[in-house]
Amino acid sequence: SKPASEWRRLLIKVSGEALMGDGDFGISQPTLQRVASEIVEVVRLGREVGLVIGGGNFLRGANNALTAVDRVAGDQMGMLATVMNAVAVAAQLRALGTEAVVLSAIDVPVICDRFTHRGALKHMSEGRVVLFAAGTGHPFFTTDTAAALRAVEMGCDALLKGTQVDGVYTADPNRDPNAKRYETLSHHEALAKDLGVMDATSIALARDNALPIVVFSIQSVGMLPKVARGEGLCTIVAD
Numbered sequence: 001s002k003p004a005s006e007w008r009r010l011l012i013k014v015s016g017e018a019l020m021g022d023g024d025f026g027i028s029q030p031t032l033q034r035v036a037s038e039i040v041e042v043v044r045l046g047r048e049v050g051l052v053i054g055g056g057n058f059l060r061g062a063n064n065a066l067t068a069v070d071r072v073a074g075d076q077m078g079m080l081a082t083v084m085n086a087v088a089v090a091a092q093l094r095a096l097g098t099e100a101v102v103l104s105a106i107d108v109p110v111i112c113d114r115f116t117h118r119g120a121l122k123h124m125s126e127g128r129v130v131l132f133a134a135g136t137g138h139p140f141f142t143t144d145t146a147a148a149l150r151a152v153e154m155g156c157d158a159l160l161k162g163t164q165v166d167g168v169y170t171a172d173p174n175r176d177p178n179a180k181r182y183e184t185l186s187h188h189e190a191l192a193k194d195l196g197v198m199d200a201t202s203i204a205l206a207r208d209n210a211l212p213i214v215v216f217s218i219q220s221v222g223m224l225p226k227v228a229r230g231e232g233l234c235t236i237v238a239d
């Protein structure tokens with residue numbers, strides 16, 4: 001894979017939870033503004049940016065009360081939650097002076113355009129931040145898988161995966177004081193050791209398409225633009 005200095009197009013994945021700030025639900029305005037301004041910094045580095053935002057701050061299929069009754073309905077609600085987050089982040093990006101467009105994997109024509117490969121490519125090459133909403137558009141998938149899929153589809157040089165921790169550890173750093181952070185890791189290792197980087201579907205897709213994944217903390221202020229420059233604390237998953 002290319003060195004960070006040669007990255008032209010990036011896919012950034014931000015979990016829904018990253019927008020909650022100190023709250024335990026929904027969107028915190030100061031946090032939304034902070035995350036959006038870091039995305040603007042990445043744009044100003046000259047990178048083309050695609051964004052996938054999760055929905056866990058509103059609703060998640062796996063722990064949605066409806067899921068026990070109907071998994072598909074629960075996941076559909078989860079996908080709608082990601083549309084809400086994408087609309088919020090796009091609005092905040094525009095308020096900061098950066099052009100942004102929401103493209104959804106499910107039709108929500110009153111609010112945004114539908115994702116098409118050609119439409120997304122055009123927007124990205126014209127310098128707009130493209131927010132890929134509604135995940136893959138299918139139940140039983142996650143927004144991590146959507147992020148890997150869009151990254152591969154759009155020919156991104158890397159997938160920057162913002163999480164609550166600053167990389168991938170040998171064990172859960174919150175529980176095991178001896179846990180060590182990996183500097184680098186192969187896709188195969190991440191899968192075989194089940195290190196919880198992302199779900200297996202997304203790592204397999206990244207592996208099969210030689211897509212590097214950069215795992216960093218979205219909680220750490222200023223880290224996103226740093227990792228986009230190839231600096232900062234992170235774990236790089238690549239073969």
Ligand code: UDP
Nearest residue numbers: 016054055056061075078079135136142143
């Ligand atoms: N979801 C789905 N298909 C997708 C992406 C997401 O059904 O392609 C649903 C699923 O219920 C998931 C929810 O949307 O739990 C929110 O996405 P995710 O859990 O990935 O959000 P995050 O954890 O990143 O906030």
